[in-house]
Amino acid sequence: MASVRIIRPAAALSLALALPAGADTFSLDGFVGIEARNFLTFDGEPRQIYSLTGEIRSGGALTDSLSYDLRLYGRTNLDGLDGSYIDPTIAKLTWQRGNWQIDAGYDLVFWGVAEGRNVVNVINQRDQIRDQFFDQGLGQRMIAVRYFAPSVTVEAFVLPGFEELDFGATGRTWGLGLPVDDSRSTFEASDGADHTDFALRLSGGVGNLEYGIFAFDGTLRQPEFQVDTATNTLIPNYVQGEQIGAEAQYTTGPLLYKFEGVKVWPDSDSTYWSAILGVEYIIGDIIGIPSETSLFAEYYHDSRRDDPSVAFENDIFLGTQFRLSNTFDTEIELGVIIDTDDGDFIGSFNVSSRISDNLRASFEYIYADASDQSDGLFNSRDIDQLFVSLEWYF
Structure with a gap:
């Protein structure tokens, strides 16, 4: 084992x-x-x-x-x-008194409003062993101080170190073209993974508009990769940098308009920016069945258009999420990301439902198709997979 x-x-x-x-x-x-x-x-x-x-x-x-x-x-x-x-x-x-709150320890912080992916969710490292689409996060050491005013929340984060991405067995390629040897990861910071990062965030709402803006300074969570020609593997390199970002969601009836954007200044590389524009439409009961269905359409843009390691630089996400309000809490998700330049795509189908009071079963199918070697999705063309899980809750 x-x-x-x-x-x-x-x-x-x-x-x-x-x-x-x-x-x-x-x-x-x-x-x-x-x-x-x-x-x-x-x-x-x-x-x-x-x-x-x-x-x-x-x-x-x-x-x-x-x-x-x-x-x-x-x-x-x-x-x-x-x-x-x-x-x-x-x-x-967690200590709370009046409008103040202080959290100390490991925590999971989520930022973002988009469905298919998030570019402003920069605090926690992603758990790609557990989830192929980076939806799950790993715990992050932090001290977080928050002040809650009637219409705005101010947050300050001190982040003493972070977790590297775990690439598991070196036989995995993770859609990168070569296996990754994360035992040899390098860091731009002299104190490596123990470097202390900082972040500030302001969030709130005005009428139907919800928003958040942030600034971050420290180790960028997504590594760059260096090729070791002797072993034919990729070596992760975590660089330092600064970034600012914003998210916004405007709700009008069943329609939600969404935006995420971030600009990044790596210390040793060129500045770049990423953005998401999206819309969600919520439908109530279908043919008399108590349920909620959400339809999603999002556009992804990244200024690193000529970088083959960037998968979603000019892509569209289309998806739907169906929740059945019954004793089984059934959820069905279907989504696909399509490259608008050449039609390459990666999609998934997921079903999750309780089969008893304590048992829940999940099924997922992931399929990718890509033919353009200059596209960031090209190396994901062979990661088709089936996933099944059974969980007993106590």
Whole structure:
């Protein structure tokens, strides 16, 4: 069996796990599950990967102004491949008084309004072992100070270090054309992954408009890659930089207009910007069935048009999400990202539903097709896969 990599300092886990004993009131729940992923086309990939997964969640009040929150996720592969780890996604203390709140520990922060991808979600590293489309985040060490005014929230973040992307077994290509050796990752900062980053954010709402603007200084979460010709592998390199960004969502009836934009100044590379324009339309019950259906259309643009490592530089996302309001909490998602230059695309179909009070099953199919070698999607053409999971909640 693969060795389990604990990707956070154990002291924080010990503190978080000890907190419930002193809490006035606390909750405890979670799940255990089994996953199977079958790669359908690419000979370099392991054709099947089987994993055991689990998560423990707890939270409660310690005093009138102090509380704790814990969300501990872990997985181990059953076939000896790398990719096993434990992640304290959330393990924090929260102090609240009046309009002020301070969080200290590991936390998960989400920014963004778009559905297919997000360019402003820059605080947490992505968990690509768990989710092929980077929807899941890894816990981030932080001290976050927030001030809540009637119509605006001001947030300041101190981020002492971050987690590198985990590329699992070196047999995986992750749509990059070559396997990645993340054991040899390099950093532009002299203190490596322990570099302290900073961020500020202002968010609020005016009428039907919700918005957020931020500034970030530190280690950019998405690495650049250097080719090692001797081993024919890619070596991640994490660079320093500054970025500013904004998000906005305007709601009018069942129609939502969305925007995300970010401009990045890497210390050792050219400035670039990325933006998303989108719309969501929400439909209520269909033919008398209690449900909610959302239709999505988004356009992605990145100024690095000539960089083949940038996958979504001039693309369109089309998708739908169907939620059935029944005892099974059924959700169906269908989405596709299409390159407007040459028609290359990557899409997914996902179904998730409860099959009993405590059991939930999920199925996902991912398919990609690309023929233009200069397109960032070209190396994803052979990652077609089927994914099935079964989770028992307690």
